[in-house]
Amino acid sequence: MTSAVLKRVVRRETHSPRTVSTVIVLALVVVAAIYVGVEIVLHLLGVGPLLVAPGAALTWLQELPDQHQGLVVAGGLLAAVAGVVLVWFALGAGRRPKHELGSSSYAVLVDNGVIASSVAERVRRELDLSKGAVVVGVGHRSADITVRPAPGQPVDRRHVRAVAESELAGYELSPRVKVRARVLRAADGEAMS
Structure with missing residues (x-):
């Protein structure tokens, strides 16, 4: 495999797709479009509306700012929050708890739990500590050792x-991991410097 292919595979495996949120948003848009289409067709056929006639809905929206300013503000805030959430989903990293190992010519991905376990075991053996005396948590850019x-x-x-x-x-590891270490007293659980 070429380097470009391996990079693409690693990217796909270390970042989660936005499929679920995309499908939910698109389903809501499709349902709204179908509803509006059905209401317009019913209005053109001269049949009563399912919920609200298109003309009545437009009239209500036109008069809303004059009669219910609180509803307009609440609707605007709700739309702003929904927009911020959608932008966060679109631009957020969506990282999976995995790192790429750089010591191989192949694409090797390792779960953060495996990395944490191996670091904890190495620290435990090196310092001659009992089992369970070392707790390691590995995140995307940091490793916390207690x-x-x-x-x-x-x-x-x-x-x-x-x-x-x-x-x-x-x-x-790619990306690099910064190490933070704490040593706790056995009796009271306070950090020692």
Whole structure:
């Protein structure tokens, strides 16, 4: 496969499509268009409307600003919120919890949970901590590491961060991940510096 094809595959696998929101918006538009079309056809045939005759609806909309200013403001705010939500859906990243490994000539994608598990295991082994003493969460651009050492076991936050950065550097993740480390006291759960 060419590099362009691999990049496209990686992009499709790391970003979620907007299919559901698109289908919902299009379904609403289609239903509204069908309703308006049915009302217009019924009006042209001289049959009573299903809900509101097109002429009556237009007259009501024309008189609305004069009689019910609160409804106009509420409708405008509702339309603005709907517009902001739709723009957010359209422009938002929609990232899936995966990263691309750069250490291979193939397209290799790894779930963030797998990366977190391997980093936690490396930190745990390197610092000789008990199982469950290291909790790692990996996001799109950051990895949060929380260490709870046994009472009396000294652990340096900078060393935890260095071990985690070393492990992550070996994966050559794309996009890069910034490491944040915390060391908690075993008794009261407060962060130590």
